[in-house]
Amino acid sequence: MTKRLMMIGYGAMGTEVHRLLPEGMELAWVVVPEAYAAATCTPWAGRAEVLTSIDACEEAPDLVVECAGQPGLAEHGEAVLRRGLTLAVVATGALADEALYERLATAAREGGGRMQLLSGAVAGMDGLAAAREGGLDEVTYEACKAPRSWKGSHAEQLIDLDAVTEKTVFFEGDAGEAARLFPANSNVAATIALAGVGMRDTRVKLIVDPDTRRNTHRIHAQGRFGEFTIELNGHPLESNPKTSTLAALSVVRACRQALEPVSF
Numbered sequence: 097m098t099k100r101l102m103m104i105g106y107g108a109m110g111t112e113v114h115r116l117l118p119e120g121m122e123l124a125w126v127v128v129p130e131a132y133a134a135a136t137c138t139p140w141a142g143r144a145e146v147l148t149s150i151d152a153c154e155e156a157p158d159l160v161v162e163c164a165g166q167p168g169l170a171e172h173g174e175a176v177l178r179r180g181l182t183l184a185v186v187a188t189g190a191l192a193d194e195a196l197y198e199r200l201a202t203a204a205r206e207g208g209g210r211m212q213l214l215s216g217a218v219a220g221m222d223g224l225a226a227a228r229e230g231g232l233d234e235v236t237y238e239a240c241k242a243p244r245s246w247k248g249s250h251a252e253q254l255i256d257l258d259a260v261t262e263k264t265v266f267f268e269g270d271a272g273e274a275a276r277l278f279p280a281n282s283n284v285a286a287t288i289a290l291a292g293v294g295m296r297d298t299r300v301k302l303i304v305d306p307d308t309r310r311n312t313h314r315i316h317a318q319g320r321f322g323e324f325t326i327e328l329n330g331h332p333l334e335s336n337p338k339t340s341t342l343a344a345l346s347v348v349r350a351c352r353q354a355l356e357p358v359s360f
């Protein structure tokens with residue numbers, strides 16, 4: 097039987113996820129901000145029900161995916177989890193807010209829901225989380241993107257993106273700060289922190305490189321298990337250069353996992 101998906105937020109990532117939705121799953125509900133609810137010229141027009149709140153949904157989706165960014169998770173996450181549903185999340189940076197983290201964890205515990213934190217634009221989160229079980233001494237993360245990928249972000253307050261002529265570090269701090277200051281660009285910092293040594297102890301550098309067309313993520317972890325370095329050079333989505341294609345694919349994977357009896 098076809099499983100039914102609810103998507104919270106339908107921007108660049110949502111569009112890609114919809115395009116690649118595995119056979120056996122259909123997009124049945126789209127949750128959008130109030131201002132977009134009346135739009136008729138949309139890819140879901142006539143195919144999916146448009147909602148502005150989770151409570152307006154009268155049935156139970158088989159899976160809910162958040163593709164809305166940090167404000168979308170903060171607005172709708174609790175209602176999803178209180179209804180006992182599974183919520184796959186990419187805006188992991190919202191969880192740097194400890195009060196929100198607690199609110200969502202309590203809603204999941206009390207309502208029977210489950211929050212599935214997706215690996216998003218990076219790889220290696222399984223290994224990092226396993227390594228933590230033996231004790232981690234250090235985890236660092238560097239993100240390097242082209243100037244156009246940092247446009248419209250807090251980077252514009254720190255560096256003149258149009259004047260950069262060489263690879264330049266413009267932010268150094270911890271994962272919590274990075275996730276809060278760069279909500280559309282540094283969720284990966286929070287994902288790594290959540291899988292590893294936490295928001296305060298994960299050291300982050302953000303870099304702009306005028307000569308790159310990739311979103312590069314470099315993770316180094318060291319602990320009792322040994323050490324690893326992962327460098328992932330991702331292609332940004334054409335429709336949003338802040339977002340890596342792999343992040344959208346991690347949502348597609350979550351959809352496939354919800355369908356298959358055996359999944360990776």
Ligand SMILES: NC(=O)C1=CN([C@@H]2O[C@H](COP(=O)(O)OP(=O)(O)OC[C@H]3O[C@@H](n4cnc5c(N)ncnc54)[C@H](O)[C@@H]3O)[C@@H](O)[C@H]2O)C=CC1
Pocket residue numbers: 104105106107108109110127128129163164165166167168169171186187188214215216217218279280281283284287336338339340343
């Ligand atoms: N974990 C990871 O590796 C990554 C996470 N992300 C997160 O995914 C988010 C989405 O990425 P894109 O689709 O490229 O961004 P986008 O800006 O193209 O789309 C976001 C969509 O969410 C909608 N939205 C905003 N607030 C909402 C709300 N309260 N309720 C419902 N919909 C709402 C917007 O109207 C927009 O259509 C990013 O903002 C970022 O937070 C992005 C890339 C990687």
Ligand SMILES: O=C([O-])CC(=O)C(=O)O
Pocket residue numbers: 217279280281282283284285311330338339340341343
């Ligand atoms: O997609 C990426 O390269 C990373 C990203 O935007 C994020 O961490 O929020």
